[in-house]
Amino acid sequence: MTTTQAAPAIVTGQVLHFTANPFHADPATAAHVDSDGALLIEGGRITATGNAPTLRAAHPQVPVYDYGPKLIVPGFVDAHAHYPQTAMIASWGKRLIDWLNLYTFPEEMRFAHPAYATEIAARYFDLTRAHGTTTICSFCTIHPASVDAFFTQARARRQRVVAGKTCMDRNAPEGLRDTAQSGYDDSKALLDKWHGVDRLSYAITPRFSPTSTPDQMAAMGALWAEHPDCLMQTHLSEQTDEIAWVRDLFPEARDYLDTYESFGLLGGRGLYGHAIHLEPRERDRLREVGAGLVHCPTSNTFIGSGLFDMDGLMREGQRIGLATDTGGGSSFSMLRTMAAAYEIAQLRGRALHPAELMWLATAGSAETLHMGDKIGQLEQGFEADFVVLDLASTPAIAQRSAEAKDIWEAVFPTIMMGDDRAIHAVWIDGSAAN
Numbered sequence: 317m318t319t320t321q322a323a324p325a326i327v328t329g330q331v332l333h334f335t336a337n338p339f340h341a342d343p344a345t346a347a348h349v350d351s352d353g354a355l356l357i358e359g360g361r362i363t364a365t366g367n368a369p370t371l372r373a374a375h376p377q378v379p380v381y382d383y384g385p386k387l388i389v390p391g392f393v394d395a396h397a398h399y400p401q402t403a404m405i406a407s408w409g410k411r412l413i414d415w416l417n418l419y420t421f422p423e424e425m426r427f428a429h430p431a432y433a434t435e436i437a438a439r440y441f442d443l444t445r446a447h448g449t450t451t452i453c454s455f456c457t458i459h460p461a462s463v464d465a466f467f468t469q470a471r472a473r474r475q476r477v478v479a480g481k482t483c484m485d486r487n488a489p490e491g492l493r494d495t496a497q498s499g500y501d502d503s504k505a506l507l508d509k510w511h512g513v514d515r516l517s518y519a520i521t522p523r524f525s526p527t528s529t530p531d532q533m534a535a536m537g538a539l540w541a542e543h544p545d546c547l548m549q550t551h552l553s554e555q556t557d558e559i560a561w562v563r564d565l566f567p568e569a570r571d572y573l574d575t576y577e578s579f580g581l582l583g584g585r586g587l588y589g590h591a592i593h594l595e596p597r598e599r600d601r602l603r604e605v606g607a608g609l610v611h612c613p614t615s616n617t618f619i620g621s622g623l624f625d626m627d628g629l630m631r632e633g634q635r636i637g638l639a640t641d642t643g644g645g646s647s648f649s650m651l652r653t654m655a656a657a658y659e660i661a662q663l664r665g666r667a668l669h670p671a672e673l674m675w676l677a678t679a680g681s682a683e684t685l686h687m688g689d690k691i692g693q694l695e696q697g698f699e700a701d702f703v704v705l706d707l708a709s710t711p712a713i714a715q716r717s718a719e720a721k722d723i724w725e726a727v728f729p730t731i732m733m734g735d736d737r738a739i740h741a742v743w744i745d746g747s748a749a750n
C-alpha cells in the first residue's frame with residue numbers, strides 16, 4: 317500500500333504545549349494551553365504552530381478546521397497493550413496467573429486462525445481510535461499471523477505502532493508454545509518483514525520469565541543484540557506470587573530483573589510493563605541503563621497487583637510511560653487510565669497534576685518508546701497525530717468544568733470522568749480519522 321499525503325490544513329482551538337517534563341519542573345509552566353492556538357499541517361507533519369489569527373493570515377489558501385474552545389492534545393500513546401485480549405477484557409474474579417490460564421491463554425489460542433486475528437485487530441484499532449489513542453505498543457500472540465494482522469491494520473490506518481510476536485516455550489498450553497529456535501526464527505522473519513516499514517516498528521517480545529526457558533531467553537537476547545535498534549518488551553514484577561514463581565524457576569538469579577539481565581534482555585530500549593514490586597538493585601539497574609517502565613494502572617487495580625511508585629520512581633530519574641494493558645487493564649481509554657494513575661498515586665500520598673497525567677499519556681509514553689522526537693507533542697516537525705477533546709462531553713463533566721477557574725481545573729473533570737464521548741476528533745498522520 318502506498319500512503320497518499322494529506323492535504324495541508326490549519327487546525328485552530330485551545331492547543332496544549334509542553335516545554336518540559338512536568339514531573340521535573342513546575343507543572344503549571346511545563347505545560348501551557350494556548351487558548352487561541354493553531355497548527356499548520358503539511359505532509360502529515362506539524363510545520364508551524366502559533367496564534368490562530370497570525371497563522372491563518374500567513375496561509376490564506378490553507379483550509380481551516382476551527383475547533384473553538386475544544387482542547388487539542390497530542391494523540392494518546394498506549395505504551396503496553398495486548399490487542400489479542402480485546403474480546404476477553406473485563407473477565408471476572410482472578411489474579412494474574414489464574415487469569416492467564418483461565419481466560420487469556422484460551423483466547424490467545426483463537427489466533428491460530430488468521431481470519432480471527434484480522435477481525436480482532438480491526439476491531440481493536442476501531443475501539444482505540446474512538447478513545448483517542450493514535451500510537452500503541454502491543455503484544456501479539458505466538459502466531460506470526462497475529463503480528464501480520466496487527467501491522468496490516470495499522471498500516472492501512474497510517475498509524476505509528478510497535479508490536480511483536482509473543483514468545484513462550486514453557487508454562488503455557490499445548491498450541492500456545494513455540495521453541496527457543498522457532499521463537500527466534502519467527503521473530504526474526506517478522507522483524508525483517510515489518511520493522512521500519514511506513515510507521516511500523518518491531519519489538520522483540522518474550523512474554524515474561526515464567527513462560528520462557530533459559531534457552532529462549534538467551535535466543536531473544538541474541539536477537540536483540542543483532543537488532544539493537546529494536547525495542548524489547550516484556551513484564552516485570554507485577555504480582556508477588558509471580559515474583560515467588562520466578563524465584564523458583566531461576567534459583568541462580570539475584571532478582572526478577574536479573575532473569576532478563578543475565579540473558580541480554582536489559583537495556584535502554586527495553587520496556588518493562590508493571591514494575592511494581594521492585595528491589596533497590598532492580599531500580600538502580602533500570603535507571604542506570606535508562607530502561608522504560610510502563611505503568612498500567614487499571615490493570616494493577618483490576619488484577620489486584622499493587623500500587624506503582626510513580627512519585628519515587630520519577631524522582632530517582634526513571635523513564636516512565638503509561639498504558640492500558642488491555643485486557644488485563646479494564647479499559648481502552650487513556651483518559652480512564654490517567655484517572656486510575658491519579659487514584660493509585662493518591663493512595664501513595666501524591667496528587668498528580670493534570671499536566672503530569674496528560675504528559676504521561678502523550679510525550680512521556682512517546683519518550684519511553686524512543687519516539688519522543690516524532691510523536692507526543694504538538695510542535696513544529698512532529699508528526700500530526702492529535703486528538704480534539706470536548707471538555708464538556710457529558711452533563712456531569714459539563715457542569716463541573718463550567719465552574720473551573722483555570723484551564724487545568726477545566727481539564728481535570730474530563731481526565732477523571734471522560735471516556736470516548738470526550739473524543740471530538742482524531743487526526744492521524746495529518747488527516748481527520750473519524
Ligand code: GUN
Nearest residue numbers: 398523524551615641644
Ligand atoms: N504477564 C504475562 N502476561 C501477561 C498479560 O497478558 N497480562 C498481564 N497483565 N500480565 C502478564
Ligand code: ZN
Nearest residue numbers: 398551589641
Ligand atoms: Zn501486559
